Amino acid sequence: MSGNRGLYVGRFQPFHKGHLYAVRIVLEEVDEVIVVIGSSQFSHEVDNPFTCGERIVMVRGALEEASVALSKYFLVPVPDVDNHSVWVAHVKAHTPPFKKVFSNEALTSRLFVEAGYEVNPIPFYERETYSATNVRKRMLSGGDWKTLVPASVAQFIEQIDGVERVVQLYKNDRVN
Amino acid sequence: MSGNRGLYVGRFQPFHKGHLYAVRIVLEEVDEVIVVIGSSQFSHEVDNPFTCGERIVMVRGALEEASVALSKYFLVPVPDVDNHSVWVAHVKAHTPPFKKVFSNEALTSRLFVEAGYEVNPIPFYERETYSATNVRKRMLSGGDWKTLVPASVAQFIEQIDGVERVVQLYKNDRVN
Amino acid sequence: MSGNRGLYVGRFQPFHKGHLYAVRIVLEEVDEVIVVIGSSQFSHEVDNPFTCGERIVMVRGALEEASVALSKYFLVPVPDVDNHSVWVAHVKAHTPPFKKVFSNEALTSRLFVEAGYEVNPIPFYERETYSATNVRKRMLSGGDWKTLVPASVAQFIEQIDGVERVVQLYKNDRVN
Amino acid sequence: MSGNRGLYVGRFQPFHKGHLYAVRIVLEEVDEVIVVIGSSQFSHEVDNPFTCGERIVMVRGALEEASVALSKYFLVPVPDVDNHSVWVAHVKAHTPPFKKVFSNEALTSRLFVEAGYEVNPIPFYERETYSATNVRKRMLSGGDWKTLVPASVAQFIEQIDGVERVVQLYKNDRVN
């Protein structure tokens, strides 16, 4: 039933070209990928500026732009849980059955390995450049963040006045 | 940005032909529908037997079976919040922008109306017969529940041994 | 520091003449009363239709109408806690210091007595008639609920279309 | 590492002779039993009158009275989780490793079976008589509840004025 399905987890704050690259890599290994939008409940925070709904728009737009068929992926928001030791069970309850996990994060990998899953690393795509932290940093410094994300994501962020939000959240964090 | 997009909320425990009928009706009014899987965090309860992940499989399978294109809908799980007065804001944070709400539930309607939304009723499709409560009742009594749900949903429920789960949850509820 | 201050807890869904009578009785015993709006986080439920903010308006309006000086009372919303055994500590953390507790509720009394407080009963004021349950029941049946509440409360409930909300919440509860 | 260890879950509101019988039965099958005090966070409720700490005293006292050596069991309180689908992972995170599960509850059994555990039923010991519900019922009606529980439990409940608490919680529940 879980057929040849893989799981890929990210926070996508925002979704960038490194994420897109990872989705492509995963789809070379499996028939369908479950893209989990992690920490789905957070937004309007320095490290989590975008809402779950905004991230859904970004991921779907970016995959459409990249010609990844809707039939090849599930897009599933999953909120955090307090206790890491139930996180794998929590993810399983939120998602269609899957067999393989794809991750480069030490904690995600550790938790799935302890739960008996096969975890596959994903080769990074110029990690120093293509990271959500770097995208937000460039937004704050007025740098070129648009080349780091798919065109549709850049356009959407501008539509929702996203850079200004990131700047204001950063200011707030400095003061408090 | 919210274009001509509608919102439709259900718990889908399980997804039945009445739900499918509603999705079709909504898609006659709007270009895209956001199907919200409400109370997404619950499962293994008498009234909420199926997990979020299982409901995702059911809805997607049923809509594929009914030839509703993936590009016509978003499928978004949303967990409950303690306080009804923030529920509309909570749904908005989890979903792409939308303009119209479609609902027959008094509480859902009330909350969206108080928040300034246009709420459209959906004509029921033989409500006495096609309700999730009735599906679960027939599962318990050994009645014909399969004709109430799309074929793909019936098949999936059998795959996961779902009727037995419903029966066991019911037994548990009687004893405690 | 807690001087001669008393505590009185209610949910005030809505605030009625029985509540007003109780506040007066308490103020015959103590110099200042802390009026706690309990279960402050709930609203839009059959038994908890009004928000915390709406209940603040009701209580303050009713006490002004009854010429109870603002200097005689504190109005403090307190959300519920999961665990009754920490509830007294929770209330104490939310309120100015107090010496006496006034209550007719068995649970409230028990918890404060177990925590070492003196709990004083309040003589009921025609309890069968003046209860929040009865007010809501009359709202549902189209009966005369207005004579059960202070005039300012009746007026406010009409302003916010409160009877319609109670009716819709009731309908919702019947269906689900 | 999980050696020959079994898991037994109860709420123990209060601990009665049927629970004691079950512990003995389990210890005939395994070397050590983990006695989980479920719903540990609740107290002062009609169906959950006793605190976690009070239940610890009851279980430990009853097992000492019954000459069950401390080295034969672990006594571990586990709070509820919102979502049944993570409950097994949650229990595992709170307890030493175990191999077998002993339970007569349909839900507990179902969840552990779905997680791949072997679940063993426990023969009931005059279930109609020896149930916590029956003990509390007799407390309310002034009946003989003491013969249903180990002597040390009866003594402890009297020390903490437990019957009076059960009576008051019941009264409260009738009124609200």
Place this chain on the structure above:
Amino acid sequence: MSGNRGLYVGRFQPFHKGHLYAVRIVLEEVDEVIVVIGSSQFSHEVDNPFTCGERIVMVRGALEEASVALSKYFLVPVPDVDNHSVWVAHVKAHTPPFKKVFSNEALTSRLFVEAGYEVNPIPFYERETYSATNVRKRMLSGGDWKTLVPASVAQFIEQIDGVERVVQLYKNDRVN
């Protein structure tokens, strides 16, 4: 109904002369101010040393000392919510209706602006000196913190041995 009412949010850890100045400024613009005690659930933390109840005493005492009539303000504790995107709805559910928001905080301003409110900045009153952070810093270093707060606040903090609490919380934070 929301008449000419303004909202002003603070944590008031503790309430100082800058806060008092802000309340005065707001009352030059509106007839009534809702003073929200934010993060009401926290206390005994390095940055949140005082309980909600203690802060109520401080604010009410300070405004009385400053001859701000009780009829000019509502004092309403509001606990935090996990998710910033529902915070405005959460505040609205806890407070009487209001039209204008007064704030200098970037996050508060952003959230209310996104929700369609007019947000007015408040000119700071020697911000470097009159900040809660500075008050707590002086408490820790044995400096003159009393001149930064209204006399009644200083007196209350001494009554509850507040400086010693701040010192102990700071020590604790250093060690852990």
Place this chain on the structure above:
Amino acid sequence: MSGNRGLYVGRFQPFHKGHLYAVRIVLEEVDEVIVVIGSSQFSHEVDNPFTCGERIVMVRGALEEASVALSKYFLVPVPDVDNHSVWVAHVKAHTPPFKKVFSNEALTSRLFVEAGYEVNPIPFYERETYSATNVRKRMLSGGDWKTLVPASVAQFIEQIDGVERVVQLYKNDRVN
């Protein structure tokens, strides 16, 4: 009823020789000690690597190794609460009655003193060396952590591959 019982709270991440020394010291003062495993809900975090269940195994093993009789102590996990001001009531609800509190932590001491308890300090046992922070630091640097913990604890940590977990959690924390 609380006889001559003392309370000792720790997180035991992991249990080390300083903790063992403290338990011994407490047992010179009281007949029975309640060992509370604090922050019981956390695991797989840089500062909280071990689960509640793993910590139960460690403490019980270490005390057996040190010939501390099971009848001399209660081992009780207690999850955190959001609000420090209810923490003492929360601990009391989870534990058998106790009279004295033993602690060196400023916050624990402060909270119990404010609640009216006698709090006794525990002389530290070479604190710079024997601290859980230091044990984890040595695990990360490949240093000799085994001499800091009882032999049974060292053995258990190796069994569960604990050092590798600490290392992976640390890596994860650096990257995110």
